[in-house]
Amino acid sequence: MIVGYGGLWNIVDEAHVSTIATHPQFRGNGWGEVLLAAMIRRALTLGAAYIVLEVRVSNVVAQNLYKKYGFETVGTKTNYYHSNNEDAYDMRLNFTNPAAYRETFDPRFEALKARHHFADQYTDVRPIAK
Numbered sequence: 001m002i003v004g005y006g007g008l009w010n011i012v013d014e015a016h017v018s019t020i021a022t023h024p025q026f027r028g029n030g031w032g033e034v035l036l037a038a039m040i041r042r043a044l045t046l047g048a049a050y051i052v053l054e055v056r057v058s059n060v061v062a063q064n065l066y067k068k069y070g071f072e073t074v075g076t077k078t079n080y081y082h083s084n085n086e087d088a089y090d091m092r093l094n095f096t097n098p099a100a101y102r103e104t105f106d107p108r109f110e111a112l113k114a115r116h117h118f119a120d121q122y123t124d125v126r127p128i129a130k
Contacts, residue, residue, distance in 0.1 A: 015043035017053035041123035054088040
């Protein structure tokens with residue numbers, strides 16, 4: 001069974017969280033945080049200057065998770081979700097000082113790995129230069 005999944009685009013210096021989802025059976029157990037933290041770590045490895053994402057204005061749980069990692073709301077996208085015309089908050093995490101961010105982020109990521117018993121063999125691997 002797939003517990004969750006996330007999508008991250010990296011375009012020049014922008015990382016964009018395109019999707020993040022946890023299976024309903026596993027929500028509330030921290031797997032969404034694991035996915036988000038892994039995408040943040042990957043963005044840092046790729047040298048992104050910032051990460052952006054959109055979140056439903058009604059999804060307060062997700063907004064709180066994003067804020068926990070330093071995301072800030074920078075705008076609102078009206079009628080963003082086509083299924084019900086719900087607005088989305090445009091949220092951003094700027095890496096103005098990536099080394100300073102990692103000082104607090106890395107221990108948090110290591111704690112997630114210990115709590116959820118997973119090995120990370122992806123987020124810190126640099127892409128092969130072409």
